[in-house]
Amino acid sequence: MDGEVGAERGRRVTIRDVAARAGVSKGAVSLAFNDRPGVSPATRDRIFAAARELGWAPHLSARSLSSSRVDTVGLAIARPARMLGLEPWFMEFVSGIESVLVERSCSLLLRLVRDVEEEIAVQQAWWRGRQVGGSILVDLRDGDPRVPALRRLGLPAVAAGHPSLAGGLTSVWTDDATAVGEAVRYLAALGHRRIARVGGAPGLGHSTVRTAAFEATLGELGLGAGRTVTTDFSGEEGARATRALLASGDRPTAIIYDNDIMAVAGLSVAAEMGLAVPADVSLLAWDDSQLCRLTHPTLSAMSHDVFGFGAEVARRLFDVLDRAEPRAHQAPTPALTPRASTAPPPRRAT
Numbered sequence: 001m002d003g004e005v006g007a008e009r010g011r012r013v014t015i016r017d018v019a020a021r022a023g024v025s026k027g028a029v030s031l032a033f034n035d036r037p038g039v040s041p042a043t044r045d046r047i048f049a050a051a052r053e054l055g056w057a058p059h060l061s062a063r064s065l066s067s068s069r070v071d072t073v074g075l076a077i078a079r080p081a082r083m084l085g086l087e088p089w090f091m092e093f094v095s096g097i098e099s100v101l102v103e104r105s106c107s108l109l110l111r112l113v114r115d116v117e118e119e120i121a122v123q124q125a126w127w128r129g130r131q132v133g134g135s136i137l138v139d140l141r142d143g144d145p146r147v148p149a150l151r152r153l154g155l156p157a158v159a160a161g162h163p164s165l166a167g168g169l170t171s172v173w174t175d176d177a178t179a180v181g182e183a184v185r186y187l188a189a190l191g192h193r194r195i196a197r198v199g200g201a202p203g204l205g206h207s208t209v210r211t212a213a214f215e216a217t218l219g220e221l222g223l224g225a226g227r228t229v230t231t232d233f234s235g236e237e238g239a240r241a242t243r244a245l246l247a248s249g250d251r252p253t254a255i256i257y258d259n260d261i262m263a264v265a266g267l268s269v270a271a272e273m274g275l276a277v278p279a280d281v282s283l284l285a286w287d288d289s290q291l292c293r294l295t296h297p298t299l300s301a302m303s304h305d306v307f308g309f310g311a312e313v314a315r316r317l318f319d320v321l322d323r324a325e326p327r328a329h330q331a332p333t334p335a336l337t338p339r340a341s342t343a344p345p346p347r348r349a350t
Helices: 015-022 026-033 041-054 060-066 081-086 088-104 116-128 146-153 176-189 205-220 235-246 260-272 290-294 306-321
Strands: 072-077 107-112 134-137 157-160 170-173 195-199 227-230 254-257 282-286 300-303 335-337
Touching: 015 026, 015 041, 026 041, 072 088, 072 116, 088 107, 088 260, 088 306, 116 146, 134 146, 134 306, 157 306, 170 306, 176 195, 176 205, 176 254, 176 282, 176 300, 176 335, 195 205, 195 235, 205 227, 227 235, 235 254, 235 260, 254 260, 260 282, 260 290
Parallel strands: 072 107, 072 134, 134 157, 157 170, 195 227, 195 254, 254 282, 282 300
Antiparallel strands: 300 335
16 A cells, blocks of 8 residues: 555655554554544544645555455446436435545446446446446336346445335435325325326336325325326426426326426426416426526425435445445435425316
């Protein structure tokens, strides 16, 4: 671990300098940066702070020789590049992951793929080429083929999704079913009886969970069968789905969207069709991003800490790498944030 980079007062900074600044041994610095047990969290933080002050980082090749893993975490996402850049959820999620990786001088290897089959091939290439030490799985599906594939490889991984979809992998998840129920009950309490939903791809596990919870809650409230229109999460598909719902004979008085981008598109469609929000139709978004607070009217949303969620996923992956065998971790449930886009339905619709 003596292949350090950094400089202080015109000379090369070494691991000895970091150890002296932190008041620990060289071995403690090595343990901290290789994310090994043996140093307390407080000592680890002090070592990282000393390294930052001195501008020191361990040389990657030296770490690879002293460790059985490469200091890079893999994340493959099946989204078009253009769409990913417009989706605030993933940007916040990745930022949360990076906040943990930077503390350990690790990097994130991000790859956009077309489908699950391509992702499996990418994960195999990463692992066999020693490009990653572990991976994060997103957009879990029922019977997801990535789970057994990664198990066969022996690639350490954490799933961002419900434990029922993770196939035994350590997972970090939110209780989407409870959150959907809260959204539906809120709209019903306002007086809405015709509530629709613009959902994501039906093959995704969280879409299945949300659809089931949506229909079950409507049934419990005696509101009959709900209507869910599936999409690809894009603004264009969200607009198409909204147009179809608002042009139907039994036009809904409230619509729940599976992300913020589609809800913003829904606002534009309502205006295009001469409908006022929320006087004629109430709109509620999943994912409370900055977009929801910049629209007019501002969008009611199901809020949750996506940055914190990403950070927790990264922390759990390091637990896996340390062979701590962590269990599933439930992140805080998304909570309703009412704003100007929801109100009681028009009298003629009740």
